[in-house]
Amino acid sequence: MQKMSYFIASIFLLGVFLTTSAGAANQEFPVPPPPFTEGIFPCSQCHASMEVNRKKRELKDEHTKIRMHHAETMRWCLDCHDAKNRDKLHLYNGELINFTESYRLCGECHGNLYRDWRAGIHGKRTGYFMGTGKRTYLLCAHCHDPHEPKFKLIVPEPPPFRPTDRRNVK
Amino acid sequence: MNLRKAMESLQGLLKETWHFYKKTLILVSRGSRIYYAWCFSLLAIIIVGFIFYWKQHEMGLIETNMTDQVSWGLYIANFTYLVGMAAAAVLLVIPSYIYQFKPIKEIVVLGELFAASSIVMAILFVMVDLGRLDRVWHMIPFVGSMNFPTSLLAWDVLVLNGYLLLNLFIPIYLLVKFYYRKEPNWKFILPFILLSIPWAVGIHTVTAFLYNGLAARPFWNASILAPRFLASAFCSGPAIIIIIFQIIRKVSSVNLEDKALFKIAELIAYSMFLNLFLLGAEIFKEYYSGTVHMASFKYLFEGLHHHNELVPWIWAAMAMNVTAFILFLIPSTRKRLSTLNLGCLLIIVGVWIEKGPGFVIPGFVPDPLGEIHEYVPNLVELMVSFGIWALGLLIFTLLIKVAIPIETGEFSHTEYEKERPYLRPH
Amino acid sequence: MSNKNYTRREFIRNLSVTALAGLSLPLLSSCSREEAEDFLQKHFLEMTGEEKKRVIAKLEQRYLEQYGRKFQISTQEALPETLWGYGLELSRCVGCRRCVYACANENNTSRYARQLHWIRVLRLKRGNLINLEDSEHYYTPETVPEKGFIYLPVQCQQCQNPPCVKACPIHATWQEPDGIVVVDYNWCIGCRYCIAACPYKGRVFNWAEPNLPKDEVNPNVHYLGNRPRTKCAVEKCTFCIQRVRQGRYPACVEACPTGARKFGNLLDPKSEIRYIIERKRVFRLREELNTESKFYYFFES
Numbered sequence: 001m002q003k004m005s006y007f008i009a010s011i012f013l014l015g016v017f018l019t020t021s022a023g024a025a026n027q028e029f030p031v032p033p034p035p036f037t038e039g040i041f042p043c044s045q046c047h048a049s050m051e052v053n054r055k056k057r058e059l060k061d062e063h064t065k066i067r068m069h070h071a072e073t074m075r076w077c078l079d080c081h082d083a084k085n086r087d088k089l090h091l092y093n094g095e096l097i098n099f100t101e102s103y104r105l106c107g108e109c110h111g112n113l114y115r116d117w118r119a120g121i122h123g124k125r126t127g128y129f130m131g132t133g134k135r136t137y138l139l140c141a142h143c144h145d146p147h148e149p150k151f152k153l154i155v156p157e158p159p160p161f162r163p164t165d166r167r168n169v170k
Numbered sequence: 171m172n173l174r175k176a177m178e179s180l181q182g183l184l185k186e187t188w189h190f191y192k193k194t195l196i197l198v199s200r201g202s203r204i205y206y207a208w209c210f211s212l213l214a215i216i217i218v219g220f221i222f223y224w225k226q227h228e229m230g231l232i233e234t235n236m237t238d239q240v241s242w243g244l245y246i247a248n249f250t251y252l253v254g255m256a257a258a259a260v261l262l263v264i265p266s267y268i269y270q271f272k273p274i275k276e277i278v279v280l281g282e283l284f285a286a287s288s289i290v291m292a293i294l295f296v297m298v299d300l301g302r303l304d305r306v307w308h309m310i311p312f313v314g315s316m317n318f319p320t321s322l323l324a325w326d327v328l329v330l331n332g333y334l335l336l337n338l339f340i341p342i343y344l345l346v347k348f349y350y351r352k353e354p355n356w357k358f359i360l361p362f363i364l365l366s367i368p369w370a371v372g373i374h375t376v377t378a379f380l381y382n383g384l385a386a387r388p389f390w391n392a393s394i395l396a397p398r399f400l401a402s403a404f405c406s407g408p409a410i411i412i413i414i415f416q417i418i419r420k421v422s423s424v425n426l427e428d429k430a431l432f433k434i435a436e437l438i439a440y441s442m443f444l445n446l447f448l449l450g451a452e453i454f455k456e457y458y459s460g461t462v463h464m465a466s467f468k469y470l471f472e473g474l475h476h477h478n479e480l481v482p483w484i485w486a487a488m489a490m491n492v493t494a495f496i497l498f499l500i501p502s503t504r505k506r507l508s509t510l511n512l513g514c515l516l517i518i519v520g521v522w523i524e525k526g527p528g529f530v531i532p533g534f535v536p537d538p539l540g541e542i543h544e545y546v547p548n549l550v551e552l553m554v555s556f557g558i559w560a561l562g563l564l565i566f567t568l569l570i571k572v573a574i575p576i577e578t579g580e581f582s583h584t585e586y587e588k589e590r591p592y593l594r595p596h
Numbered sequence: 597m598s599n600k601n602y603t604r605r606e607f608i609r610n611l612s613v614t615a616l617a618g619l620s621l622p623l624l625s626s627c628s629r630e631e632a633e634d635f636l637q638k639h640f641l642e643m644t645g646e647e648k649k650r651v652i653a654k655l656e657q658r659y660l661e662q663y664g665r666k667f668q669i670s671t672q673e674a675l676p677e678t679l680w681g682y683g684l685e686l687s688r689c690v691g692c693r694r695c696v697y698a699c700a701n702e703n704n705t706s707r708y709a710r711q712l713h714w715i716r717v718l719r720l721k722r723g724n725l726i727n728l729e730d731s732e733h734y735y736t737p738e739t740v741p742e743k744g745f746i747y748l749p750v751q752c753q754q755c756q757n758p759p760c761v762k763a764c765p766i767h768a769t770w771q772e773p774d775g776i777v778v779v780d781y782n783w784c785i786g787c788r789y790c791i792a793a794c795p796y797k798g799r800v801f802n803w804a805e806p807n808l809p810k811d812e813v814n815p816n817v818h819y820l821g822n823r824p825r826t827k828c829a830v831e832k833c834t835f836c837i838q839r840v841r842q843g844r845y846p847a848c849v850e851a852c853p854t855g856a857r858k859f860g861n862l863l864d865p866k867s868e869i870r871y872i873i874e875r876k877r878v879f880r881l882r883e884e885l886n887t888e889s890k891f892y893y894f895f896e897s
Contacts, residue, residue, distance in 0.1 A: 120868040121683070121876075122896075124855035129868070130843030143855065151854065153739035157693035161711045162734060163237035163543050168710045230827040231786070232710060232804035241788045241801060301786015301801070301828025304635060308766040308785055315639050315767045315783075323765035323789050385885045386759060386795035462727050538797045539718060539750060540728035 029137045034099040041099070043086035052083045069148040080105060080146070099141075106140045186583070190349070193581060194572045201571070202421070212564040219557010222550050223298055231301055233550045239543035240534040244551045245299035247526035248558070249292050250377060251406070253330070254399060254525060256288035257374040258407020260337065260366050262434065277415060277426065279341045279577060283569045284414065285370075286337040289330060291562035298554055322380040329373045336366050345576050350583045374399050381533065389466035389533045398448045399525070404441035405491075406521040408434045409514040414566075416511070422574045432505055438517065439498035442491060445521075466532040474536065479544045484528045490520030639767065640780040640819065651782075652819065659815075659824060663808075667815045669823055672841045674774035680835050680890065681775075681869040683858035683878070684749065687896040690854055691740045691747030693717050698851030699751075702814055702836060703822035706806030714833040715751040715848060716797065722746055751848075752777065752798030752833040753881065753889030763793035769830070775862075775890055776835050778820040786828035795882045796889075799832040835859075862890065 034041075046062075056076045059066075068076065082090040089097050089105050097104055107114025116122035120129075123143065127135035140146070161168045201209075226233040236243045263281030297303060308314035309327055318324040340362050347354040378396035385391055412431050419426045453471075456464040468474050473481050497503045497513035504510060536542045547555075575581035637651065652669045659667040696715045699705075705712040718731035722744050731748070741747065758777050761769055768784040771777050791799045805827040817823040818838035825831055836846035840859070849857040860867030869892070872878060878892040 119871045121685075121858050121872050122855065124852070126845060126850045128843045129845055129860065133843055138855075143853075151690070153741070154690065154692050154853065156691060156735075156737065156740045157697050159693075159734040159736055160696070160713050160716070161708070163239055165711075167708045168237075169232070230802075230804035236803070238710075238712075238791065238797070238800050241791045296787075299787070301788070302784065305783070305785040308639075308768070308783060315642075317765050317767045320762050321765040321789075323763070323787060327765065380789075384759070384763070384793050386793055462729060465729055533792070536729055538728075538795050539716060539733070540731040541733055 029103070030135050031100055031139050032136050032142070034102065034139055035142055036099075041087070043081075047086040054078060054083060066147050069150070070146065100139070102146070103140050106146075197575060197581065198568050198571045205421075205567075205571075209564065209567065212560040212567070215560035216557050216564065219554050219560065222553040223557065226298070226550050226554065227303065233548075235545060235548040235551065237543060237545070239537045239541055240531060240545040242299070242530055242534070243545055244527070244547040244555055245295045247530045248555055249295040249299075250399075250529060251522050251526045252288050252292040252295065252562075253377045254374055254403030254521075255407045255410065256285045256292060256333065256337075257370040257400070258403040258405075259285040259288065259411060260370040261404065262408050262411065262437065264363055264367055264370075277418075277424070277430075279344050279573055280415070280418065280570055281411060282337050282341045282366075283573055284411065284566055286334060286341070287562045287566035287569065289334045289337065289373075290565060291558055293330060293334070294558045294561065295555075298558065322376065322383055325376045326373075326380055329369065329376050333366070333369055333373050336362060336369060340366065341573065345573055348576050348579075349581070351579075371400065374403055381529075386538055387466075387533045388463035392452065394448055394452055398445065398452075401441050401445040401448055402521050402525050405438050405445055405494075405517050406525075408438050408441075409494075409517040409521075412514050413511065413518075416507075418570065418574065423578050423580075424574055428505075428507075431510065435498045435504045435510055435513070438513075439495060439504070442495040442498065442517070446491065446495065449524075465536050469535045469542070470528060470532040474542060477535070477542050477544050479546065480528060480531060483523050487520040487523035487528060490516040491524065494520065634782070637782055639783050641767075641770070648819075655819075655823065663810045663813045663815075663824070665810070665813055665815045667817060667823070670816075670818045670838060670841075671820075672818065674772050674776075675841055677861075677863055679775040679862040680754065680840055681860060681862040681867075681873075682754075682835065682891045683860075683869050683872040684891065684893050685856040685858070685896060686746060686748065686893050688854040688856035689717075689747045689749060689852075691717055691719060691735070691742075691745070692853060694851045694853060695749060695848035695857065698847045699833070701812060702839075702847035703834075704806075704808055704814055704817065704824045705831070706802060706808060706825075707812070708807050710803050712800045712802070712806070712831065714798075714800065714831070715749055718748045718750060719745050720748055748893075750796055750798070750881070751891070752794075753796050753887065753891040754833075754835060756888035756890060757886055759793040759795065759885075759887060760790035760799060763789045765789065772820075772837075774841070776837055776840075777832070778834055778837065779830055779832065780820065781823075781825050781829040781831070784829045786830070788830070790830055795885050795887060799830050802827050802829050802831065 059077075080089055082088045082096055085096060087099075089099065089102060091097060091105060092108055103114060103117060107117075113122050117140070120137075123140070124138045125135060126138075127133060129135065144151070234243065259281045263278045297306065300306065309316055309324070311318065311328070316324045316327070318328070340359065343359055344354055375396045378399040381387070381390040382392070382395045412434055415426050415431065418424055453467065456467045465474060469477065470480055470484050472478070494513040494516040497509050497516075503513070531545055535544070572581070633654075638647065640648075643651065648671055652671065655669055656667050659665070696713050696717060699715050700707070700713060703714065705714065716733060718728060718733060719735045719742075720728070720731050724730060725746070725748070728748075735742075735745075754775055754777050756771075756775065758769075758771060761771055761777060765787065766783065766785060769777060769779045769790055786801070788801055791797075791801060802825055806825055808824055813824065814822065816838060818834075818841070821834040821837035836844075836848075839846055845859055846857075849859050858868050858872060860869035862869055862873075864870065872894055873892060876894040876896070878894045880889040880892060882889070
């Protein structure tokens with residue numbers, strides 16, 4: 001009986017150790033759903049039945065709207081997307097992660113920004129910053145298109161009325 | 171028995187006061203044709219001004235041309251000028267009175283009444299500039315929540331109202347004594363007269379500090395502001411006094427020697443020199459160091475980024491001031507009434523430009539975020555300003571219409587006694 | 597303004613003000629049709645809880661009539677141990693002005709005659725930052741950011757040493773314990789001395805009755821913050837006092853599309869703003885004026 005309880009306790013402690021030792025890697029952020037194009041996810045609905053072609057090439061049949069402009073001379077699709085399980089991304093050490101955790105992948109190259117994002121000073125957070133109210137931490141992908149991350153130019157809002165503007169005088 | 175005596179004397183006093191007021195009404199309503207024309211035209215301007223003010227009161231300050239960029243305009247410009255006039259009037263006449271400079275002795279009361287009218291005008295200019303006049307009770311100490319001593323505006327409210335009370339109390343006391351043909355109790359009134367000298371310096375210094383203390387406006391944040399204000403006040407106040415006293419001399423029997431006027435003009439010459447010197451010092455500092463903070467000076471004297479509304483005005487003012495300075499410096503032009511009066515007019519207008527719009531507006535151009543917005547007063551502001559000036563002049567006219575006869579002895583209690591022989595002292 | 601001579605002052609005040617009112621009311625009718633109760637309304641800091649409730653109820657009724665919406669006017673006090681600070685990453689501001697209009701919508705500012713904006717975005721040429729004289733306020737390019745320019749948004753800096761609070765002659769503006777400088781809109785007399793005193797042009801003035809379309813009002817307001825104002829009162833950014841005291845980000849922080857704006861509690865060592873101050877190179881505008889602004893600008897690149 002005593003041996004059984006020791007066994008269960010050690011299994012329990014092992015479980016605790018394994019879950020906590022991951023530390024920052026498993027830190028939860030209240031992120032909204034990733035910004036997928038409509039109907040594209042889950043990717044396995046097409047890719048599960050397809051053959052894996054690891055050759056770096058320009059895609060001609062599908063995903064033709066994606067313009068690769070993110071270190072494209074050094075990397076291509078399968079350097080981030082896992083070849084065998086297309087519903088996941090893979091880190092450099094081969095670990096598979098969900099799209100909701102894509103910041104871990106971005107953080108592998110952009111470590112400084114990842115550190116700032118974790119602290120909340122890079123990127124965007126909305127909602128409540130104190131207390132128990134709902135808060136939302138936007139993923140990297142919500143602002144930066146992972147395939148073409150540079151911010152596009154946007155149309156500015158109109159300037160304020162000049163003091164002599166007709167609409168400013170009664 | 172005592173009670174009966176008290177009742178009788180009270181009744182007598184009331185009768186005397188009533189007679190006095192009746193007589194003053196008769197005095198102010200009788201005069202020459204010029205007097206009627208003067209009073210009625212002033213009244214017309216006042217009514218027009220009031221109508222325009224009412225429109226502004228109903229719609230809000232959007233009826234003026236002031237904006238968030240230039241949030242003080244013609245009203246505060248006039249206020250600054252008039253505070254200077256009020257200070258100078260007293261500063262000029264009272265020391266002369268104390269030092270027994272005979273030619274000016276007679277006109278102390280008139281100078282004080284002029285100071286009172288100026289202060290009334292200045293206070294009115296602030297009141298029309300306020301957004302919510304009905305909330306002005308918030309400024310009353312202990313009743314409202316006056317931010318004393320931190321806020322310079324609170325100081326300004328206290329010193330201006332105190333000055334007004336002082337400048338009403340002293341002349342009224344003296345005039346009542348003259349009316350009763352009694353010698354004023356100098357031991358009683360002299361401390362007040364002496365007090366009004368530093369108080370006059372005080373009102374203009376506080377007004378200067380109002381602008382001076384704002385670190386946000388480099389054009390105003392200069393220590394030279396208070397001395398410049400006093401120097402320019404000493405130019406404009408006595409100049410208008412010279413003109414007023416010539417008018418008084420003409421329309422009444424008050425004896426004012428030319429010597430007095432020339433002495434005042436000499437004082438103006440020295441003050442104008444000081445004014446020009448201090449202005450020169452400021453210009454040197456700004457132009458020689460050539461920092462970003464000289465932008466307002468550039469706007470005023472040269473124009474900034476093709477905005478040069480005020481440039482002709484300020485140069486005209488400079489020309490007027492220098493011309494007047496020369497006219498008052500040279501004894502021959504100073505002692506000739508025509509050039510003297512010309513000099514006075516030049517100074518009144520020149521200092522008004524320099525101290526009014528030429529001081530308030532460049533403080534806001536460029537604004538703290540670098541924006542340049544040119545301000546020009548619109549019709550509402552002009553009419554209201556004219557209305558208040560007219561009101562001040564009318565008040566002064568009516569006051570001296572009563573004060574001069576009292577001083578010359580034409581209007582006194584002995585007249586009253588003549589009608590009631592039983593009141594003559596035994 | 598302590599409560600020591602409360603009743604005596606109140607008596608003197610009511611007596612003299614009633615006398616004044618009796619003499620002056622016929623001449624000085626109120627700017628809009630408000631009753632004598634509005635005329636005698638006390639300073640916000642001097643009101644008791646009961647009086648505040650009455651004033652709030654009256655205002656809610658008035659807003660219901662004016663805008664047809666049920667307003668919720670909060671008088672929530674400052675949270676303990678908080679001092680709000682703001683961070684703005686200049687390398688990420690693209691000058692899109694979304695913050696300006698988000699602020700206007702959140703804070704019920706007047707839309708025209710006169711249009712009031714609490715945030716002003718300046719465009720500066722690259723190579724120039726501190727001298728704001730060459731700034732452009734009214735840029736209208738087709739897209740932003742423009743090459744060769746940087747953008748600097750300016751709003752009330754909620755100074756710890758505020759020159760506007762020093763200048764106000766009647767304590768109509770003061771600094772709350774959590775660092776926000778607020779205005780009691782019903783106490784302000786519209787002298788505009790505070791506008792002259794502000795080095796950042798953070799304060800704007802309601803020159804006329806504000807024009808706020810009924811369908812654009814935000815009914816969740818704070819008495820000292822974004823409740824609809826009346827004419828001739830000064831207003832300014834309040835760090836969205838109605839939001840931050842409940843732990844929500846201000847509207848401009850949420851609106852910024854590049855995430856350039858950051859907000860937090862300076863007294864909380866784990867807050868975002870403290871992280872910025874400790875690790876990034878921050879500066880404040882016009883630091884030499886010793887206003888001790890709580891609006892920190894910083895750069896990444």
